[in-house]
Amino acid sequence: MDKKLIRLIDTTLRDGAHAVKHQYTAEQIKKIAGGLDKAKIDYIEVCHGEGLAGDSLVYGRPAITDEEMISAAASAIENSKLTVLLVPGLSTSKDIEMAKNNGAKAIRVCTLCTEVNISLQHVKIAKDLGLEVFGFMMMIHILPVKDLVEYAKLFESYGIDYLNLADSAGSLLPDQVKDRIGAVVNAVDVPVDFHAHNNLGLAIGNSLAALDAGASMLDGTCRGLGAGSGNTQIEVLAGVLKKAGYEANVDFYKLMDVAEDIVQPIIPRPQVIDNAGLMIGYAGIYSSFLLHVYEASKKFNLDPREIIVELGNRKMVGGQEDLIIDVAYQLTKAK
Amino acid sequence: MSKVKTAIIGPGNIGSDMMYKILRSDSLELEMVAGVVESEGIERAKGLGIKTSIKSADDILKNKDIKIVFDATSAKPATENAPLFREAGLVVIDTTPAEVGKFVVPCVNLKDIQDEPNFNLITCGGQATIPIIYALSRVAEVRYAEIIAGVASKSAGLGTRHNIDEFTQTTAKAIVQIGGAKKGKAINIFNPAEPPIIMTNTIMADIVNPDEKELRESVEAIVMDVQKYVPGYQLRVPPIVEDGRVTTTVQVEGAGDFLPKYSGNLDIMTAAAVAVGEYLAKNVF
Numbered sequence: 291m292d293k294k295l296i297r298l299i300d301t302t303l304r305d306g307a308h309a310v311k312h313q314y315t316a317e318q319i320k321k322i323a324g325g326l327d328k329a330k331i332d333y334i335e336v337c338h339g340e341g342l343a344g345d346s347l348v349y350g351r352p353a354i355t356d357e358e359m360i361s362a363a364a365s366a367i368e369n370s371k372l373t374v375l376l377v378p379g380l381s382t383s384k385d386i387e388m389a390k391n392n393g394a395k396a397i398r399v400c401t402l403c404t405e406v407n408i409s410l411q412h413v414k415i416a417k418d419l420g421l422e423v424f425g426f427m428m429m430i431h432i433l434p435v436k437d438l439v440e441y442a443k444l445f446e447s448y449g450i451d452y453l454n455l456a457d458s459a460g461s462l463l464p465d466q467v468k469d470r471i472g473a474v475v476n477a478v479d480v481p482v483d484f485h486a487h488n489n490l491g492l493a494i495g496n497s498l499a500a501l502d503a504g505a506s507m508l509d510g511t512c513r514g515l516g517a518g519s520g521n522t523q524i525e526v527l528a529g530v531l532k533k534a535g536y537e538a539n540v541d542f543y544k545l546m547d548v549a550e551d552i553v554q555p556i557i558p559r560p561q562v563i564d565n566a567g568l569m570i571g572y573a574g575i576y577s578s579f580l581l582h583v584y585e586a587s588k589k590f591n592l593d594p595r596e597i598i599v600e601l602g603n604r605k606m607v608g609g610q611e612d613l614i615i616d617v618a619y620q621l622t623k624a625k
Numbered sequence: 626m627s628k629v630k631t632a633i634i635g636p637g638n639i640g641s642d643m644m645y646k647i648l649r650s651d652s653l654e655l656e657m658v659a660g661v662v663e664s665e666g667i668e669r670a671k672g673l674g675i676k677t678s679i680k681s682a683d684d685i686l687k688n689k690d691i692k693i694v695f696d697a698t699s700a701k702p703a704t705e706n707a708p709l710f711r712e713a714g715l716v717v718i719d720t721t722p723a724e725v726g727k728f729v730v731p732c733v734n735l736k737d738i739q740d741e742p743n744f745n746l747i748t749c750g751g752q753a754t755i756p757i758i759y760a761l762s763r764v765a766e767v768r769y770a771e772i773i774a775g776v777a778s779k780s781a782g783l784g785t786r787h788n789i790d791e792f793t794q795t796t797a798k799a800i801v802q803i804g805g806a807k808k809g810k811a812i813n814i815f816n817p818a819e820p821p822i823i824m825t826n827t828i829m830a831d832i833v834n835p836d837e838k839e840l841r842e843s844v845e846a847i848v849m850d851v852q853k854y855v856p857g858y859q860l861r862v863p864p865i866v867e868d869g870r871v872t873t874t875v876q877v878e879g880a881g882d883f884l885p886k887y888s889g890n891l892d893i894m895t896a897a898a899v900a901v902g903e904y905l906a907k908n909v910f
Contacts, residue, residue, distance in 0.1 A: 346771050346810055347829040347870055378789045379813035404817040405778060408786045415790075432817075589867070605818035612773040612827035616874050619862045 296531055296538045297332040297507045299483065300524055302553060303363065304375055306515030307339035308578055309561055312352035316362040318556055322512070324366035325548035330539045331524075332507075333373045333396055336363040339517065340578065340609075341377035341400060342385035348612045349578075357388055364393030371395040371422065378408045380609065383415050390419050398454060400426035402607050403433055406441045413448040424483065425450035428458045428608050431466070431574055435473045442474045452481050452507065457496065458608060460487025460518055461574040464499040475504030483507035486522045488514055489571025491563055493522040494530055501536065512549040513557060518577025519567035525549040566594040573602040582611045586618040596621060628654035629906040630690045634682060634706065635659075635698035636666025638782070638884060639720055642895040643695050644670060645882035650899060652906035656691050659684060682706045686713050692910055693902050696721060699784055700791075707743055716905060717743040718898045722791050728799050731900040732850035733759045739909050744901050747799045748792055749890035750774030750811055750826065752897050753858075753877050757828045758804030760847035761840055761864075761871060766833040770806035772796065773829075775814040777821030780888035789813065806830065824877040824889035825861070829870065837866040844873060854900035855893050856880060 303319055314322075319336065326334050337356045338344030345352050352359075356374075364372055373396040374389040386397065397416045399409045409425065416423045425445035430438055442453055455474060457467065467484070475482050484500035486493040486509070497508050510524030528542045563571075567580055575598055583601075587594040600617045631653050633640045640658070644666075647655040658670035659678040667677045678684035681702065685691055686709060694710055696703045696719040703723035710717050719726055726743025729735055733756055738744070746752060754772040761767050774796075785792055793811050800809030816822050832840075841864050851858045857878030864873040877889030884891050 343810070346812065347769075347831065347872075348771065348773055348812070348827065379793060379815070382793050383790045384794075402815065402817065405786075405815045407783065408789050408815065410787055411790050605816070605822075607814065607816050607818075609812065609814040610773070610775055610816065612829070612872075612874070613775070613825065615865070615872055616825070616827070616862050619865075 294506055294537070296501065296536045298524065298527070298538060298540055299333040299335060299373065299507060299509045300326050300331045300511060301335040301509055301521065302326070302511040302515055303359070304335040304337050305339060305517055305521055306511040308517040308581065309515040309520065309557060311581065312339055312350045314359065315353055316358055319359055319362040320366040321552050322548065323363035325544070325552050327367045327370045329541045329544035329548055331370050331545070332539060334363065334367060334370045335373040335375060335398070336360055337374045340380070341375045342381035342389060344380065356385065357392055360389055360392040360394060373398060375400055375426065376412055377609070378412050383412065386412065386416050386419060390421060394421065396422035396424065398424040398426040400428060403427040403430050403438060403441055406445045409445065410448050413450060417449055423450045424452045424454050426454040426456060428456050429576065430455045430457060430470055431459055431461050435469050438470055439473050439477045442478055446478045446480055450480060452483055453478055454483040454485055454509070456485035457487055458576055459574045460489030460493070460571040460577055462496060464492065464495050467496045467499040468503040471500045471505050472503035481506045483509065485509035487516065487518050487571070487577045488521065488563060489519040489567050489577060494526055497522050497527060498530065498534065512553040514561045515553070515557065516561070516577070518570050518580045519563040520561040566598060569595050569598045573598055575601050576606070576608040578608065579611060579614060582614045586614045590618040590622045592618055592621055628652055629692050629910045630654050630656040631693040631695060631902060632657040632659060632685045632688070632691045633695045633697060634685060635696060636664060636670060637697060639891060639895055640697035641666050641669055642883040642891065643697060643899060644673070646895055646899040648673065650903055652903045653693070653899070657685055657688060682709055691715065693718060693905065695898055695902065700788070711742050718746070718901050719743060720746045720894050720898050722748065722788060722795060724795065728803050729901055730755045730759070730803050731854060731897050731904065732756050732847060734803055735901060735904055739905065746894055746898055748796045749776070749894050750813060751796045751799045752893045753824065753826045753875065753890065754828050755799055755804045756847045756851050757844055757873060757875060758800055758806055758830065760843040761830055761832065762805030764839050764843045765835055767806040767830050768833060769808045769831040770800050770804060771810040771812065771829050772800065773812045773814065773827045774890070775816055775822065775825045776890045777824070777887050778815045778817040779821050780890055781815050821887040823887045825874060826877070827872065827874045829872050832869060832871050835866045835869060835871055837864060840864045840866070840871060848875070855896045857886070857889055857892070
């Protein structure tokens with residue numbers, strides 16, 4: 291089979307921001323975005339880790355605003371497409387205009403996979419502003435394949451250009467990725483993108499499984515930075531794609547250099563799979579909860595795993611970081 | 626005292642729930658339910674022996690006894706009908722995002738604006754959280770407040786979903802205007818879990834010199850005020866202070882009049898609307 295061109299979306303400066311608690315400086319953003327641009331990454335995603343307007347007490351106060359982040363990146367990018375992430379219910383149309391005015395070329399409109407219909411308004415606004423629009427479905431592990439396909443078709447009907455499927459909890463096994471991506475690729479006409487988390491150590495393997503099933507775009511981050519146990523390590527992915535014979539625009543050596551020379555020195559700790567991260571993948575919990583769980587476990591003197599299990603019992607979804615405090619408070623009260 | 630006659634326009638889920646609440650009221654009487662087509666809601670009203678109309682605002686305007694109209698349509702018709710009702714001297718209590726009238730949260734600012742012709746109930750997230758922000762800001766300086774409103778997916782209709790941008794921005798605006806915070810942010814989450822989750826809201830605020838005891842007492846007092854019209858309103862996590870930052874969580878269980886109990890987000894809108902009507906019936910009419 292001919293192997294088609296695989297496009298890469300680097301989200302070191304968005305999902306990866308979780309790993310630095312949203313503390314990237316403008317200088318760091320310029321260097322990283324500039325390096326990624328030279329390494330011929332197709333899309334570079336930049337904004338608060340939780341999405342545009344994620345600046346909040348619950349998700350974390352960033353070092354600089356979305357606007358400052360986006361314009362810093364824009365000043366360093368020549369060819370790659372500067373991309374932002376919008377979460378309906380958190381971000382608003384004002385954020386789309388701001389992003390566009392500061393140089394964004396593409397936007398990923400992100401909803402929980404069952405809540406696709408909250409994206410209609412923002413997809414239309416972004417399309418009208420001339421942005422490339424990705425539909426971004428989170429937590430695809432929570433739905434049976436046939437339901438996932440229906441929501442994917444609904445998203446496509448809104449006029450998106452690409453569809454991203456995210457294993458936000460990093461809990462899918464390669465065969466499960468294949469089933470989901472394969473079914474969606476067969477059901478929609480737009481190119482399909484896959485976003486992995488590494489909580490079970492499967493990010494690279496699952497990304498290959500997604501390509502095998504027909505995905506043509508993949509997400510990743512330098513050094514695998516990201517929520518939970520991180521994303522697909524993009525410089526590794528570039529090497530793996532090359533070795534597997536896939537075509538991609540990315541310059542493997544230059545990308546390795548960005549990861550080692552620019553990103554590595556600024557990260558506070560290497561991205562590893564610790565026990566709580568592993569539990570998040572095992573239990574299928576939203577990856578961004580990890581660092582908040584650690585804080586709550588310290589504050590309330592609880593085992594992080596207890597909190598994670600209870601979050602799972604309560605079926606909390608992405609964005610409900612606020613209820614980690616509620617869970618910890620109720621667990622303490624019950625003791 | 627005779628009851629004040631009212632009408633409901635828009636006999637959908639919200640309108641139907643208000644119908645049951647008004648029928649229970651000791652100060653309001655439901656004179657008419659109006660819609661634009663024959664619908665389940667119109668049938669329901671007929672079954673309860675209430676006059677009905679499918680000519681939108683027309684028959685309400687013709688009826689000389691009606692004093693208060695509860696608008697449960699959607700932003701567009703509510704905006705179009707508002708001047709007609711106003712001209713006819715009818716007070717409108719609006720549950721739509723039309724934002725024609727003044728924002729109202731019954732336990733916070735109703736007394737101050739009781740002579741207004743049109744009241745807007747903001748959003749469900751706003752009704753559920755602004756009392757708490759107000760309780761914080763009446764005892765301390767709130768530099769910033771944010772709310773995270775988590776509701777069951779099943780309780781959020783297409784109207785909310787396709788207007789989520791206004792929903793988010795309106796709530797943030799009211800956190801400042803009515804809640805008294807210097808700056809505000811609203812975050813809305815839809816959770817598809819089965820069985821459906823009960824509406825749960827967290828309020829986080831950045832406060833100058835927070836005094837945990839004082840904040841707690843103020844919040845506990847306002848929770849009791851809200852409970853007068855929303856019995857299922859509960860303080861789940863009392864204000865916790867950490868580094869000048871206050872976190873508190875409230876849960877809203879509905880009364881189960883017409884809508885299921887988990888949809889406290891809808892119940893708090895209908896209950897607040899009827900509470901506004903009852904206050905006006907007792908104090909203004």
